[in-house]
Amino acid sequence: KNEVEQSPQNLTAQEGEFITINCSYSVGISALHWLQQHPGGGIVSLFMLSSGKKKHGRLIATINIQEKHSSLHITASHPRDSAVYICAVMGNTDKLIFGTGTRLQVFP
Amino acid sequence: EPEVTQTPSHQVTQMGQEVILRCVPISNHLYFYWYRQILGQKVEFLVSFYNNEISEKSEIFDDQFSVERPDGSNFTLKIRSTKLEDSAMYFCASSEAIGTGELFFGEGSRLTVL
Numbered sequence: 001k002n003e004v005e006q007s008p009q010n011l012t013a014q015e016g017e018f019i020t021i022n023c024s025y026s027v028g029i030s031a032l033h034w035l036q037q038h039p040g041g042g043i044v045s046l047f048m049l050s051s052g053k054k055k056h057g058r059l060i061a062t063i064n065i066q067e068k069h070s071s072l073h074i075t076a077s078h079p080r081d082s083a084v085y086i087c088a089v090m091g092n093t094d095k096l097i098f099g100t101g102t103r104l105q106v107f108p
Numbered sequence: 109e110p111e112v113t114q115t116p117s118h119q120v121t122q123m124g125q126e127v128i129l130r131c132v133p134i135s136n137h138l139y140f141y142w143y144r145q146i147l148g149q150k151v152e153f154l155v156s157f158y159n160n161e162i163s164e165k166s167e168i169f170d171d172q173f174s175v176e177r178p179d180g181s182n183f184t185l186k187i188r189s190t191k192l193e194d195s196a197m198y199f200c201a202s203s204e205a206i207g208t209g210e211l212f213f214g215e216g217s218r219l220t221v222l
Contacts, residue, residue, distance in 0.1 A: 033211060035211075035213075040215075041145075041197055041215070041216050041218070042213070042214075042215045042216060043151070043199060043201075043213040043216075044213065045210055045211050045212065045213065048209075048210050048211070086150075086151065088151070093163075093164050094139065094141070094156040094158075094163060094164050094206050095153045095156065095164050095166065096141070096143070096153050096211075097153070098143075098150045098151040098152065098153075099150065100150045101150060
């Protein structure tokens with residue numbers, strides 16, 4: 001079983017839809033990262049969370065430490081949001097454990 | 109905006125050859141990382157580096173791999189004798205602080221071993 005599980009693996013949406021990507025993990029963590037990987041392969045950090053909720057523009061990330069679960073929400077989705085979204089957790093060491101990613105396609 | 113830069117963006121090499129991938133982290137960052145992503149698979153941690161030494165490494169990071177920060181700015185990953193299965197995208201990242209520091213990734217170096 002993977003230490004970091006994401007769902008769904010693939011997601012298709014119409015422009016304007018509200019999107020939720022989920023991440024569950026099985027290890028103790030010091031922080032959880034949400035990353036965006038562009039079609040060209042580059043990776044951008046979206047959020048780093050250790051508790052609660054963070055918001056940046058149309059993106060919202062939440063984490064529930066007790067339930068070992070995090071969600072990434074995109075409000076008013078846009079075709080430029082199309083990318084792979086990756087959840088990654090850092091435990092008590094600086095080794096980052098990655099999920100397999102959620103491939104999002106937003107159509108106009 | 110400060111960024112992590114990686115060179116080369118793509119390298120093709122013959123099996124058994126040595127490869128050096130270079131990274132220039134953000135200047136005030138203290139923690140440096142290499143990750144790899146085999147085509148179609150998830151990103152995997154290779155190694156972390158702090159205070160001029162390896163702080164953590166994965167089981168992938170065997171004796172064929174080494175890292176160094178030779179001049180205080182570049183952070184390099186060397187693969188001594190490449191194998192076909194080393195073909196992957198290699199990402200460098202840096203952060204100001206461990207654990208709770210935001211990670212900044214480079215654009216990646218694609219290595220193809222023939």
